[in-house]
Amino acid sequence: MATRRDFLIAGGVFAAGVALPASGQAASRGGVVEIRMRSDPTGAKVGFDPVGILVAPGQTVRWVIQAGVHTTTAYHPRNAGHSLRIPKTATPWNSGYLVNPGDHFEVALTAEGVYDYFCMPHEMAGMVGRLIVGRASGPGSLPYDYFDGKPGAANWQSVPEAARRAFPAVEAILEKKVVRLTGFDD
Numbered sequence: 086m087a088t089r090r091d092f093l094i095a096g097g098v099f100a101a102g103v104a105l106p107a108s109g110q111a112a113s114r115g116g117v118v119e120i121r122m123r124s125d126p127t128g129a130k131v132g133f134d135p136v137g138i139l140v141a142p143g144q145t146v147r148w149v150i151q152a153g154v155h156t157t158t159a160y161h162p163r164n165a166g167h168s169l170r171i172p173k174t175a176t177p178w179n180s181g182y183l184v185n186p187g188d189h190f191e192v193a194l195t196a197e198g199v200y201d202y203f204c205m206p207h208e209m210a211g212m213v214g215r216l217i218v219g220r221a222s223g224p225g226s227l228p229y230d231y232f233d234g235k236p237g238a239a240n241w242q243s244v245p246e247a248a249r250r251a252f253p254a255v256e257a258i259l260e261k262k263v264v265r266l267t268g269f270d271d
Contacts, residue, residue, distance in 0.1 A: 124153025199225025
């Protein structure tokens with residue numbers, strides 16, 4: 086039996102796309118917010134742009150390959166034992182490898198809270214992103230090592246140091262609504 090979440094995700098696939106406005110504000114409620122998956126010509130610089138964004142509950146987020154080979158993968162134990170850094174009631178995602186420019190993956194996010202995600206081949210290079218849906222709460226709003234010593238979390242992978250340094254602060258996302266990736270020429 087299909088759930089409400091299944092319908093929201095399926096509906097997001099058919100929703101009309103609305104690009105992120107130049108003003109830096111998140112797209113209007115119900116619109117699609119696009120995040121570019123970037124790489125410089127040599128592959129030395131990689132990242133999600135924007136790297137941090139505030140969206141409304143139910144809004145669809147679409148990751149689009151601009152250059153390189155990337156994934157968008159939620160920090161969640163179901164994804165290779167990574168630590169939980171999305172709301173406990175949220176469904177984790179993993180796009181698999183997106184290869185060609187224009188390839189994309191999207192998901193409608195309904196549970197409020199902080200969602201941290203990464204690119205599987207580039208996590209150690211700091212290719213991570215942070216979404217806040219509605220209000221900042223949940224595991225993604227806690228310190229990176231909040232789970233140390235907790236039952237059931239003994240095998241969780243910690244967030245690598247390079248990734249920790251790359252995340253925008255929750256406060257910066259709440260203040261600016263959109264935090265852009267830096268270090269690319271454009």
